[in-house]
Amino acid sequence: MTDRDADKRLAADAAVREIRDDMLVGLGTGSTAAYAIAALAERRLRIETVATSEASAALARSLGLIVRDFADVARVDVAIDGADAIDGVLRAVKGAGGAMLREKVVATAADRMIVIADGSKRAERLGATKLPIEILPFARRFVIDRLAPWFVHCEERPDYRTDNGHIVVDGYGWDDGAPEALASALMAIPGVVGHGLFLTEIDAAYIADNGIVTRLERERNPR
Numbered sequence: 139m140t141d142r143d144a145d146k147r148l149a150a151d152a153a154v155r156e157i158r159d160d161m162l163v164g165l166g167t168g169s170t171a172a173y174a175i176a177a178l179a180e181r182r183l184r185i186e187t188v189a190t191s192e193a194s195a196a197l198a199r200s201l202g203l204i205v206r207d208f209a210d211v212a213r214v215d216v217a218i219d220g221a222d223a224i225d226g227v228l229r230a231v232k233g234a235g236g237a238m239l240r241e242k243v244v245a246t247a248a249d250r251m252i253v254i255a256d257g258s259k260r261a262e263r264l265g266a267t268k269l270p271i272e273i274l275p276f277a278r279r280f281v282i283d284r285l286a287p288w289f290v291h292c293e294e295r296p297d298y299r300t301d302n303g304h305i306v307v308d309g310y311g312w313d314d315g316a317p318e319a320l321a322s323a324l325m326a327i328p329g330v331v332g333h334g335l336f337l338t339e340i341d342a343a344y345i346a347d348n349g350i351v352t353r354l355e356r357e358r359n360p361r
């Protein structure tokens with residue numbers, strides 16, 4: 139296990155310690171979230187889960203966790219998920235694994251949303267990280283054209299579909315001075331179904347650097 143993987147596991151273990159019997163837990167997607175899923179399974183709590191991707195659902199079930207269909211769920215107690223970049227005020231970019239739309243739904247449904255990460259994910263500025271945008275395939279060309287003013291360049295992921303059957307375009311070189319404006323502008327383009335900017339959803343983060351876990355809490359939750 140690399141140091142980075144060890145830190146992912148430490149952050150995941152710390153977050154999973156918040157989980158209690160009878161909770162409904164949102165399972166994130168990606169390599170860090172996978173450590174949380176494994177840690178949850180190891181604890182053998184009396185919990186149920188919902189998953190933000192088919193991959194996480196399959197992993198959780200293979201480890202013996204109960205995974206409910208989120209379509210039948212209105213709220214979640216705690217969601218635990220990774221991030222591609224997270225800043226000091228708990229704003230994040232997610233979606234390198236293409237799961238950002240379901241992740242945002244589950245994060246918003248959760249009373250408490252916890253990000254887990256190794257220290258490489260700390261970011262002074264979010265704009266240095268590519269921003270994934272999920273797009274209705276029908277609107278592909280139209281949306282890419284409308285995205286152009288907001289990014290230095292955009293790249294469509296080749297031969298790729300999300301669990302929702304959509305395509306993903308990664309936007310590089312974006313102005314992170316007013317991310318709320320970018321988030322609103324993206325969602326105002328018909329055919330954009332989601333994006334990886336998480337500006338208000340995250341309540342806490344456990345970030346592990348070289349074996350030391352730091353917990354960050356949102357001081358004032360504007361939701």
Ligand SMILES: O=C[C@H](O)[C@H](O)[C@H](O)COP(=O)(O)O
Binds near residue numbers: 170220222232234236
């Ligand atoms: O779509 C993927 C998710 O947003 C992941 O949570 C994110 O990309 C972090 O993944 P990892 O823990 O593998 O770096």
